[in-house]
Amino acid sequence: MTNVPITVAHGDGIGPEIMAATLHILKEAGARLDIETIEIGEKVYLSGNTAGIAPESWDSLRRTKVFLKAPITTPQGGGFKSLNVTVRKTLGLYANIRPCVSYHPFIKTKHPVMDVVIVRENEEDTYAGIEHRQTRMVEQCLKLISRPGCEKIVRYAFEYAVRNNRKKVTAFMKDNIMKQTDGLFHAVFDEIAAEYPGIEADHWIVDIGAAKMADTPENFDVIVMQNLYGDILSDVAAQIAGSVGLAGSANIGEHISMFEAIHGSAPRRAGQNMANPSGLFLGAVLMLVHINQPDVAELAHNAWLKTIEDGVHTYDIFKDGVSREKVGTSEFAQAVVDRLGQKPEKLKAVEYKAVEEVAEGDKKPIYSVRSSEKKELVGVDVFIEWWNDKFYGAADDLGPQVEKVNGNGVKLVMISNRGTKVYPKGLPDTFCVDHWRCRFMAEQDGGTVEPQQIIDLLQRFKDAGLDVIKTENLYYFDGKPGFALGQGQ
Amino acid sequence: MTNVPITVAHGDGIGPEIMAATLHILKEAGARLDIETIEIGEKVYLSGNTAGIAPESWDSLRRTKVFLKAPITTPQGGGFKSLNVTVRKTLGLYANIRPCVSYHPFIKTKHPVMDVVIVRENEEDTYAGIEHRQTRMVEQCLKLISRPGCEKIVRYAFEYAVRNNRKKVTAFMKDNIMKQTDGLFHAVFDEIAAEYPGIEADHWIVDIGAAKMADTPENFDVIVMQNLYGDILSDVAAQIAGSVGLAGSANIGEHISMFEAIHGSAPRRAGQNMANPSGLFLGAVLMLVHINQPDVAELAHNAWLKTIEDGVHTYDIFKDGVSREKVGTSEFAQAVVDRLGQKPEKLKAVEYKAVEEVAEGDKKPIYSVRSSEKKELVGVDVFIEWWNDKFYGAADDLGPQVEKVNGNGVKLVMISNRGTKVYPKGLPDTFCVDHWRCRFMAEQDGGTVEPQQIIDLLQRFKDAGLDVIKTENLYYFDGKPGFALGQGQ
Numbered sequence: 006m007t008n009v010p011i012t013v014a015h016g017d018g019i020g021p022e023i024m025a026a027t028l029h030i031l032k033e034a035g036a037r038l039d040i041e042t043i044e045i046g047e048k049v050y051l052s053g054n055t056a057g058i059a060p061e062s063w064d065s066l067r068r069t070k071v072f073l074k075a076p077i078t079t080p081q082g083g084g085f086k087s088l089n090v091t092v093r094k095t096l097g098l099y100a101n102i103r104p105c106v107s108y109h110p111f112i113k114t115k116h117p118v119m120d121v122v123i124v125r126e127n128e129e130d131t132y133a134g135i136e137h138r139q140t141r142m143v144e145q146c147l148k149l150i151s152r153p154g155c156e157k158i159v160r161y162a163f164e165y166a167v168r169n170n171r172k173k174v175t176a177f178m179k180d181n182i183m184k185q186t187d188g189l190f191h192a193v194f195d196e197i198a199a200e201y202p203g204i205e206a207d208h209w210i211v212d213i214g215a216a217k218m219a220d221t222p223e224n225f226d227v228i229v230m231q232n233l234y235g236d237i238l239s240d241v242a243a244q245i246a247g248s249v250g251l252a253g254s255a256n257i258g259e260h261i262s263m264f265e266a267i268h269g270s271a272p273r274r275a276g277q278n279m280a281n282p283s284g285l286f287l288g289a290v291l292m293l294v295h296i297n298q299p300d301v302a303e304l305a306h307n308a309w310l311k312t313i314e315d316g317v318h319t320y321d322i323f324k325d326g327v328s329r330e331k332v333g334t335s336e337f338a339q340a341v342v343d344r345l346g347q348k349p350e351k352l353k354a355v356e357y358k359a360v361e362e363v364a365e366g367d368k369k370p371i372y373s374v375r376s377s378e379k380k381e382l383v384g385v386d387v388f389i390e391w392w393n394d395k396f397y398g399a400a401d402d403l404g405p406q407v408e409k410v411n412g413n414g415v416k417l418v419m420i421s422n423r424g425t426k427v428y429p430k431g432l433p434d435t436f437c438v439d440h441w442r443c444r445f446m447a448e449q450d451g452g453t454v455e456p457q458q459i460i461d462l463l464q465r466f467k468d469a470g471l472d473v474i475k476t477e478n479l480y481y482f483d484g485k486p487g488f489a490l491g492q493g494q
Numbered sequence: 495m496t497n498v499p500i501t502v503a504h505g506d507g508i509g510p511e512i513m514a515a516t517l518h519i520l521k522e523a524g525a526r527l528d529i530e531t532i533e534i535g536e537k538v539y540l541s542g543n544t545a546g547i548a549p550e551s552w553d554s555l556r557r558t559k560v561f562l563k564a565p566i567t568t569p570q571g572g573g574f575k576s577l578n579v580t581v582r583k584t585l586g587l588y589a590n591i592r593p594c595v596s597y598h599p600f601i602k603t604k605h606p607v608m609d610v611v612i613v614r615e616n617e618e619d620t621y622a623g624i625e626h627r628q629t630r631m632v633e634q635c636l637k638l639i640s641r642p643g644c645e646k647i648v649r650y651a652f653e654y655a656v657r658n659n660r661k662k663v664t665a666f667m668k669d670n671i672m673k674q675t676d677g678l679f680h681a682v683f684d685e686i687a688a689e690y691p692g693i694e695a696d697h698w699i700v701d702i703g704a705a706k707m708a709d710t711p712e713n714f715d716v717i718v719m720q721n722l723y724g725d726i727l728s729d730v731a732a733q734i735a736g737s738v739g740l741a742g743s744a745n746i747g748e749h750i751s752m753f754e755a756i757h758g759s760a761p762r763r764a765g766q767n768m769a770n771p772s773g774l775f776l777g778a779v780l781m782l783v784h785i786n787q788p789d790v791a792e793l794a795h796n797a798w799l800k801t802i803e804d805g806v807h808t809y810d811i812f813k814d815g816v817s818r819e820k821v822g823t824s825e826f827a828q829a830v831v832d833r834l835g836q837k838p839e840k841l842k843a844v845e846y847k848a849v850e851e852v853a854e855g856d857k858k859p860i861y862s863v864r865s866s867e868k869k870e871l872v873g874v875d876v877f878i879e880w881w882n883d884k885f886y887g888a889a890d891d892l893g894p895q896v897e898k899v900n901g902n903g904v905k906l907v908m909i910s911n912r913g914t915k916v917y918p919k920g921l922p923d924t925f926c927v928d929h930w931r932c933r934f935m936a937e938q939d940g941g942t943v944e945p946q947q948i949i950d951l952l953q954r955f956k957d958a959g960l961d962v963i964k965t966e967n968l969y970y971f972d973g974k975p976g977f978a979l980g981q982g983q
Contacts, residue, residue, distance in 0.1 A: 097925045115604045133913030136674035137966045138976030146675040148635040151927045185625035186635040212726045216733035219708040237701045244705035424622030425583050436586045438640045456956045467945045477626045477964045487627030
């Protein structure tokens with residue numbers, strides 16, 4: 006078996022020590038690696054590079070496609086960009102993987118039986134940072150969810166389950182409210198789940214699912230989520246497991262992936278052989294499975310579990326009455342090495358499966374090609390800023406003004422304020438702000454609209470002195486409406 | 495002191511029994527109420543009213559402005575609308591209040607010390623239901639956050655804290671990512687917190703805050719959140735408190751408010767004098783405080799706590815070794831009545847403050863009037879659907895095509911795909927879908943743009959055969975940009 010090239014960065018603070026400890030265990034466990042080392046972090050930042058990573062380092066990452074990264078220190082003061090955000094966005098790391106495991110009774114937790122892996126989408130959702138202040142009162146953020154984005158993350162969750170010997174993948178979403186965006190995620194989940202009959206699939210509305218996860222995490226295995234839900238609930242899961250300091254994570258891209266500890270560089274502990282290398286080590290275990298060395302991952306991970314259960318603990322997890330021996334960073338690593346070949350007795354031993362290697366050119370696409378659905382333009386939502394000093398009942402003043410721009414084959418069918426229909430026939434109790442959506446559709450019921458009609462409509466809005474702030478076209482796709490009705494429409 | 499008129503609906507299933515029990519306690523505790531009764535729910539639905547509430551019932555609600563509502567049964571089958579959604583949207587119930595309390599050791603929980611109140615915004619956020627499918631690949635949902643919406647909910651949280659003798663209000667938000675929408679919520683929180691020097695105010699990024707709340711809820715008091723975060727985390731809080739079946743909630747509007755149990759109508763338990771009336775009763779306690787009868791609320795609530803701690807329990811919370819006496823619905827209510835005037839010994843007794851009544855006309859507005867900031871149009875984001883079968887690197891083909899529509903004083907400054915800049919000078923690793931944002935600004939740096947220039951630009955897009963799907967205008971407000979830069983811009 007040939008070695009796999011990887012890129013390693015030793016980082017700042019406790020980074021070099023915990024990386025040395027981690028690499029020592031990997032080497033003794035027989036990991037088949039060719040290591041390229043790059044410099045990232047504080048020194049690079051302070052040399053004048055605001056990204057914290059030198060241009061030539063990208064070449065190494067693009068060559069090896071695997072990045073084992075120690076924590077770094079971002080210098081105080083302006084102008085320095087988050088290295089993690091830069092790497093994630095630049096390399097398209099679409100999946101964030103975070104195993105959240107409790108090690109009861111060796112590490113304190115309220116949830117003695119917990120072994121949950123959060124698979125979080127990392128490129129889409131409200132995290133794309135597309136925000137607009139639209140009126141004096143209203144700010145907007147776009148939540149964008151794409152089919153390929155959903156396909157990538159859901160497929161990754163199931164592939165992860167297969168490789169890591171997991172039994173179940175659960176999806177959380179809020180598709181009872183967000184029927185289109187979260188509905189797309191749900192539909193893709195159901196499609197892809199059907200390709201994995203050996204893995205149980207289930208799903209929860211995110212509020213109830215989150216409540217169950219926080220109360221009885223022992224009922225969950227792998228949970229796949231969109232970006233925002235995953236951000237919140239991966240923190241919840243890590244915290245209640247009681248093992249934030251021991252947690253590793255993976256950031257997976259289509260071509261390149263990054264593995265690391267969750268914790269930071271802890272400069273005050275640096276150079277004292279005190280730090281716990283477990284977070285980075287468990288990140289490296291994720292890496293070993295990813296590069297298809299499950300034998301090494303299993304050997305090393307089980308030795309680590311035995312070490313924890315033998316009470317050989319670094320200062321951060323040392324507890325009188327539970328721990329047996331307080332050790333430093335390098336002694337902890339050696340304790341793991343000494344247990345290679347052993348399995349834990351009280352904690353559950355891990356098992357990883359080999360997956361048949363597929364040549365790069367033979368790999369199945371992880372997302373589908375674009376469908377060629379027929380798209381028909383049927384109308385437009387024109388949003389305006391308008392205000393007549395009334396929080397209630399103003400729509401009856403506005404409606405007739407907007408109706409004056411009817412014509413040329415399109416007509417106003419509804420005005421809504423933050424989603425609730427207020428004209429025609431609104432209710433006097435609906436609180437309204439200065440942000441109005443005016444929905445125009447073809448005069449003829451069910452008719453289509455030409456792009457030119459929309460441009461002409463916008464011209465009439467302008468000529469009428471109405472302050473258009475944005476538009477959203479309304480489409481049918483293969484005859485199905487691609488837009489929601491207003492509440493009450 | 496005069497009586498306060500309220501509207502009561504007895505509901506379906508166990509509703510009539512638990513309402514009778516609740517009203518019995520209120521009466522004996524000396525609640526000063528004039529009750530109007532309305533019919534809602536199953537019978538009304540099945541009489542052909544798809545909203546589940548008769549038109550004349552709205553008159554009662556608008557007259558009394560206070561609604562004590564038992565759970566109802568929504569019939570199976572299509573066409574019946576959720577009564578709660580209808581009432582909430584119709585009456586502008588902007589605040590959802592949910593106290594989440596543990597009653598250790600009398601009710602099982604992993605969190606023995608927990609007394610958290612979630613104050614959730616209920617009208618805005620991604621829950622406005624404004625969704626558009628924009629391309630063959632991409633669905634969009636709008637997250638709208640308004641200044642008056644933030645002001646209403648944050649002020650309510652602080653007013654609630656004052657009335658309910660609470661010490662601290664915490665805000666959760668994600669303004670490190672959503673700098674404008676969640677940033678507005680944060681700014682309003684800071685402004686309003688300053689008006690309440692007697693109440694401690696703090697805030698957390700929602701992921702970390704959620705993790706802390708799920709792990710150590712004893713460190714929180716009142717938590718105020720936008721709609722989505724509040725939806726998820728109020729379920730988490732209720733669940734981990736162990737008291738979902740005992741929880742009441744309030745839905746507060748500017749003019750009208752509704753009080754209820756969290757649980758449903760449990761038809762299978764109906765008519766057997768079994769059901770626990772505590773959820774509805776605790777909803778009624780929220781009502782008593784709301785209508786400024788804190789003396790009655792305190793008397794009744796403390797008697798209820800004493801009943802729970804005396805081990806007088808209905809079947810649902812009865813536990814051998816903890817409970818002392820298993821009772822039915824009406825006996826439970828009588829046990830509470832028998833304890834009026836007593837306080838709990840192990841559980842913490844409640845205290846409610848009287849608040850000086852302010853005549854309707856003298857009330858301070860709960861949101862500010864609109865600011866008259868200067869708004870300047872400086873550009874537009876034109877979104878297009880475009881696809882050339884390449885998930886990577888396509889922007890270099892698209893960019894020159896879009897640049898051809900430059901002219902008439904505006905020019906392309908950036909193209910981004912789901913928020914990441916891809917043109918000019920994009921990176922080959924950025925995964926792109928068929929949804930592109932083309933940002934146009936004045937040719938002259940820092941210049942303004944006329945609405946006519948945008949209309950003309952859209953005309954040139956159309957004439958160039960580019961498929962515009964939506965627009966977002968770019969504004970400065972009092973000289974400050976109202977839009978975010980693209981990642982990498």
